[in-house]
Amino acid sequence: MARPREFDNDTVLEALRDVFWEHGYEGTSYANIMAATGLQKGSLYSAFGDKRSLYLEALSRYDKGNVRDAVAMLSNENMTGEQRIDALMQNLVEAAQTKKGRWGCLLCNAAVDQAPFNKQTETVVLQSMDHMKSGFRQALKDTKAADKVDLIWTLYFGGRVIIKSGAPKATLKTLKAQTLSLLK
Amino acid sequence: MARPREFDNDTVLEALRDVFWEHGYEGTSYANIMAATGLQKGSLYSAFGDKRSLYLEALSRYDKGNVRDAVAMLSNENMTGEQRIDALMQNLVEAAQTKKGRWGCLLCNAAVDQAPFNKQTETVVLQSMDHMKSGFRQALKDTKAADKVDLIWTLYFGGRVIIKSGAPKATLKTLKAQTLSLLK
């Protein structure tokens, strides 16, 4: 009955997530967004709304994709709790001093540079953080650190900050070892 | 011999630190900077250089002031190590959901939104982070957690992220309790 969309919604959402992930909210211009998605401003506005809406879409996509995957791994009963935390911390070690690793965690980035200034963003970030915490609760529930969920959850975000700062892999390896020592 | 400066250098540096602390690098415009310092652009340029230089001055001031004070407290031999960590974590609890508390830690903010994009900023941030770590090393050296310096250091930055996200005081209280449990 009318002209159909030419783009694939999911592909565009992934591109949005990536461009905001890499550059942050303020660091991302429409020039970046248009290059990343292959769409013109008009299409973006009519499909999703303004820049803030695009950002919230990106955060939502991050939660339903990346966060969900991390939580699934942390809840995977085919591994021991310790193995799951080991795997998560190993991700941090491998992220250190790499290009994409230094994109950090979109959730953590959003918490630091947008949550205090925008209520909608704050709400989404808090939800996603709780989502992450549920993963840690699952992973730790049968370990010695079952009473340290908040600590290890917070530690994870701290690790993301450390990576962003440019810390070497060695520092992350130390952090991983010290974290695992809490579980046994 | 020539016209003297009308502003007090230290006052201006504090204002610079505060304005970048609150709004971040990209979130701070010259309009903000001029309002905060009471100086015109020309004066700022001739005295300090471009916007990036102003930011680096602000970070330097933060290191020589705020970070230095925190390290001094963490090294204060009039308290036990546990008391020093308690005091630091109490600061986090009190920062939760307050206006200035949600400015976060300028160092942590810089790590997340500038370090990956600007080499000079990265260098200053890494130095300041090491500076902080030296404080934790002092505080923990006679405690049960002497082998967990990197962990507690990272945890501190994680706590700053949690606060930025808008987490309630209760979460920070839990975090504080779990952290102190590592020391005894």
Add this chain to the structure above:
DNA sequence: TTTGTTATTAACTGAGTGGTCAATAATGAG
């Protein structure tokens, strides 16, 4: 093929950006 509807495009807007500069003002030295 005509028509109604929606998608796409590119030119456009006005406000705001970081940065510059020429004119002016304030000082101390001679």
Add this chain to the structure above:
DNA sequence: CTCATTATTGACCACTCAGTTAATAACAAA
């Protein structure tokens, strides 16, 4: 006082920003 030097000011610049709009294009229904 006169002059050299430096500080301050505010107008100005080119550019980029997010956001709008009018024209065009692609489809389905009739």
